[in-house]
Each structure stands twice: as structure tokens, then as C-alpha cells.
Amino acid sequence: MNSLLLKDINKTFGQGSATVTALNHINFKAKAGELTLIIGPSGSGKSTLLTILGGLQTPTQGQVFLQGQSLTELTNKQREKLRLEQIGFVLQAYNLVPYLRVRDQFALVDQLTQHHLAPAAFQQITNKLGISDLLNQFPNELSGGQTQRVALARALYPDPAIILADESTAALDSQRVLVVGQLLQDLAHSENKAIVAVTHDERLKQFADHIYELIDGHLTPVY
């Protein structure tokens, strides 16, 4: 089964002559245990695609399936629960709550749902991401790389089937990009997650199991 499946997705903004077609008849799939990269220049529709994959926006046309479940058939509340439990977002900025210590970023999830990693599995993740020593820090005490790794751990904590990463290397130097790329690949393989990353960063290509190219709203599989 595909973790994510897009069938003939169109997304347009505006009316009449002002209409912008952000996504044009897109077909896409992502599987568990694989890192799938969507690469494209700025303005090509990457963020729009990611919001549709995450159930934050509905497409103008077409169908979205998450774990075989059609997203368009769900209510807002059900989509919210799905985002909380089945999707881990790794976003560009503001990813962490500024006034919560690292450990409380996870405790917040505990407040909201029973669906999260057991302590042993959580410890394994924090060790793997090298953040075990950072649990008492506040976000503004972390370096860029540390923030990135905590954000990844936060995304993994509800034990979601899918991880969606938005330009997650935009703020990083070359050295860091390679580290994050390696990490995303490792997590996809070892944790059996379907990880979809959108980026304009060519340097990430070497870590991907599958690559799509997005240009002016047209999506083409590369391999």
C-alpha cells in the first residue's frame, strides 16, 4: 500500500483571468521506508503540494489518499487528528514552541493524544539524533543543527506513518545539508517511515530513494 497517493490533483488560486494554476494534473506516490524528494525552483508549487499532502488544503480537483484513506472524505476534526497522529511536519521556521524546554515539546504531544512513542523507543530516537543532552534546553539555546534534529524528533514522536519536510535544509551550510540528508534517509529506512521532503536544494538528491521534479506546477518522476 502507498502511504501517500495523489490522483490527478489540480490546485488553482483566484478567479477568471487572475487564475493561478499552482498544481497541474499531478500524480504522486510515496511508500513507507523510503525517502521521496520533490525538487523544484522557487514558485514551482512545492509548498502548495506539501499542504495538500498534509491535509491543510483541499485540491481544486483530484483525490488524496493517506494510508489508503481518502482525505477529502474526512471532516476538519478528523483531518486534525490525522495530522496530530499520522503526519510529522518538519517546517522551516517556528517549528518549536519558544517557551518550552526540549522535553516539554514532547510533553505537549502527551497532553493532546495517547498516540506517541513508548519511553524506550523515544530514548532510542533521542540517542540516534544526538539530542539526549539537550532535553533541558530552550529552543533559543540550540544551534541551527540542534534545532533541526529536535524538530525531527518532535515530528517522529507521535510515531506517525508519514513525515513531511518543507525546505528543511534552507538555512543550513553544506556540511549540515549532508548530515540532514543522511539523517532523513536513515530514519526512512530504519523507522520505516514514508518521508517526503520538498526542496530546491540539489545537494539532497544523493540521499533520495525516489525523486520527482516540479516545474511550474507540472510534476515528473525522475526515478
Place this chain on the structure above:
Amino acid sequence: MFLARHEMLYEKLRYSLMIAVISLISFLIFIISALALGLANENTEALSSWPTKQVLLSKDANGNMGQSLLSTEALKAYPHQNQQAQVGITPTTLKGQSKNISVQYIGLKSNEYIYQDLKLSSGHKPKHRNEIVVSDKLTQYQLGSKVKLGVSSQTYTIVGKARHAQYNMAPVVYGNLSNWAPIKGVTPNYGGSGIIVKDSSGLKPKHADEKVLSRQAFLNKMPGYAAQNKTFILMIVFLVFISLIVITIFLYILTKEKLNNFAVLRAQGVPNRYLLQNTLGETFIMLLLSVGLASLLAVVSAMLMPKQIPLYFDWQLGLAVGLGILSTGLLGSLIPMRMITKVDPVSAIGG
């Protein structure tokens, strides 16, 4: 409350300053309310102590007992009743060994209820025409002191001190009704200024130039009473309004700063309700701490305040004021809450 608690602990300075501001405003509201009640009490204390349901006085007096004159003939139309008391009330001057004091002389008949129910803190009730009882606020006079009253040349002896004896902002001197005319300086044709009724048995005026007022109507006509109360109510409403604006502005700025983060939380699937509860919780904690601090401050300052300032605290007033501040504060969180519901989770994903 999880987010609220952590945020307040993280931003200690910011929230402390806010709590300080709201506390000071609340403190001011407490003190002004206590002062309003205290001053109102200075007008009504004696009336309430009797107690009073209705007042009969002459029409010309326009509700002012000090201006009311009833002739001895007219008073004969009102025979003795258990629930009624004839009084002769006049503002006058008490002259003794220390400096002159403005007082309200209240002449009573010893067979009527006000005299009989009089509560003394020391001494005894007047037994002879030249004996008087004064308010226990007049601490400069001891029992046995000799004083003069108004234009009367008679010397009076203080034989007792009365509790709750304050009328129209002045301490009360109780004495015999027959002394009222000489103290006021009117001819003995006049027998008193009015009749007080303690229950709602219903007194009807028996002459065209007389009028019966309810307790409230009588109070509203009392010189200065209504104006004073309205001023205080205006001040309190204004202060509550200011606190509403301060709270709204503060929460607005705080919330605006957090909108980006709220968008991310919404994208991650955190329900709107959870974020709203937190903002409400934060406001509630802040207000509760402020009101608590303010009441503490008010109690302490009431103890330090000089006796002349008539602060009057009671827990009902405190509770009402506290609840008022609390509910206006929560009202102040409405705009920020609306901002939160408008957050678009799509905006969390950008670039």
C-alpha cells in the same frame, strides 16, 4: 493550561509587570469602592441603626430633615405607635473645652423606639432634659463632660456614647426632643422635624404640607449623598474600563507575537480549542493573581490608613469588585481569542 503555565514561567518579567499593572488598577478599584461605601455609611449609619423604612417631614423641606419643621399641633395628629418615632434633627455646633465640632443633633422621645433601641458603647441613655449621648467617634469628650449646643444657652452633660451614630457626614448627638427647638433657635410652636417609621406598616401624611418618603428617596434627597455616590460609581466604571483596555492591549500584543507559532501548532494538529483554553487560562491566572495581590494590598493599606479616611471593607463588596474585575478581564481576552481562531495553518508552510 500546560502551555499557559510554561509560558508564564518562561516570560516571568513580562507577566510580572502585567500582573503589577492590573494589581494596581484593581487596588485602586478596591480602595475607591471601600471609600464610596465608607462615605455612604457616614450618611446612613444612624438611619440604618434605628432602623428606618419611611420618613415623614414637611413638604417645604424638599426631603432635607435639617430644614423640616413640624408644629406641635401637627404632631398631635400622630399618636404614639411602637414602630414610629418623632425626631427633631438639626445640624448644629457642639462647643466644649476643645474646639467646636459640627454635629447633627437628634432629639428623641424616651417612650419611642429609637430611644429605646439605642445601642451604647459606654455610659447610659439620657435620663434628664440636660443629658445627652454622643457618637463614640467623638473621642475628645469623656463621659461627664459639659458642653453647649447651637444657640441654646443650656449646658449639657455627656452621659453616654452611641455606636453607629453618624448622620449626613457628621457625628450624632442624641438628646431630648424638647431641646431641639432651642438648639435650632426656633419658637416652641415647633415640636420636631419629622417622624421615622421602622417597618413598612405604612404612614400616611395627615396634613397637606407634609410628605412621606421611602428610605431610598430620603437618602437620595440627603444633601450631597446622591452626587457623591454617582461620582464614585463613575470612577469605578472608568477604572474597570481602563483595566479592560489594558488587558486587551496586552493580550493582543502577546497573541500577535505568537501567531506564527500558533499556525505551526495548528498545522501539527493541535486543536483550536486547546489553544483557546490556554489563552483563557493564562488570562484567568493573571487576573486571579492580580485580584489576590490587590486585595492583600487593600487590606494592608486599610490598616495603615489614618482613621479619618472612612474606608469601609466588607467581604461582599470585595467579592463583587473581584468578580467584576475578573469578568471584565476575561472579556478582554475575546479579541485575542478571535485572532487565534482566524489563524490559517497553511501559513505555517512557506517559502
